[in-house]
Amino acid sequence: MLVVGFPVGALQANCYLLATGEGEACVIVxxxxxxxxxxxxxxxxxxxxPVAVLLTHGHFDHVFSVAPVCDGHDVPAWIHPDDRDLLADPLKGISPETAAFFGGRLAMREPAEVRELTDRADLDLAGLTLTVDHTPGHTGGSVCFSAGTEEGGRIMLSGDTLFAGSIGRTDLPGGDHARMLVTLREKVLPLDDDTVVLPGHGPTTTIGRERASNPFLLELQRGTGAPAAPHRGL
Incomplete structure (x- = not known):
């Protein structure tokens, strides 16, 4: 599998391109x-x-270019229905401080074609099979995408659900710390240690590394809950 990733924008959100190899169809995340x-x-x-754009959630630092990218290549955008309204109203999902930083205005629109993601569905795109997991907490419509590799391992695009050493903040509109803890307990901790995590911000990590060192996952494994998430991303 070919994975190309790079940070973009003022908040350095990670954008990824996935394909079976050079010269092939791809998805943009x-x-x-x-x-x-x-x-x-x-x-x-x-x-x-490109054959599709996949969105881990609706915050503008992850979706700001979705309309020009989708419409420029005549491909659909896929997003969970609980975050779809953020495509046309990005201020709805951010803090007043972030909104003020951008002058209180962020003009966006939906691309021409939007398709809605379903929990535990498999998307067959660009020769890849990507499994969708609804992972609410950072936003109501946050999802993670996972796929197998030719070498037998798995990768997970975690959006702002899981970072190297941290998790996504839950204090923004649509965020819910209790739902985040359920997501981490039921959707993240059961994953194999060798699962490679491609997060929405920061460096790549693995589930095994996070299970052993991420303070939020450690607290969950001890059964003592987890502290509030630090401010990262928006």
């Missing part, structure tokens, strides 16, 4: 702020043809 140019360059460099 989380085209955030200022993502059009680096996506275009990555498509050219690796001779890729």
């Amino acid at each position: 989380d085209p955030g702020q200022d993502a059009v140019e680096p996506i275009t360059e990555a498509l050219r460099k690796h001779r890729l043809s």
Whole structure:
């Protein structure tokens, strides 16, 4: 599997391109702020043809370029229905401080074609089978995407659910710390240790590394709950 990733925008959200190899069809995950140019360059460099855009959640730092990317390549965007309204109203999902930083205005619109994600569904796109897990907590419509690799392992695109050493914040509109703990307990902790995690911000990690060192997962495993998440991302 070919995985191309790079941070974009003021909040350095990770955008990813996934394909079976060079010169093949691909999916684009989380085209955030200022993502059009680096996506275009990555498509050219690796001779890729996009067939869909997948969104881990609706926060603008992950979806800001979804309309130009989708409409420019005539491909659909996939998002969980609980976050769909954020595509056209990005201020609905961010803090007043973040909104003020951007002048209180973020103009966005839905792309021409939007399809809604379903929990535990398999998406067969670009020669890949990607499993959708609804992982609410950071937002109501947060999802993670996972796929097998030719080598027998698995990768998970965790969005802002799980980071290296941390988890997504839950204090924004649509966030819910109790739901995040359920997500971590039921959807993250059962995963195999060798699952490679491609997060929405920061470096790549593995489930095994996070199980052994992430303070939030450690607290859950001890049965003592977990502290409130720090502010990361929006």
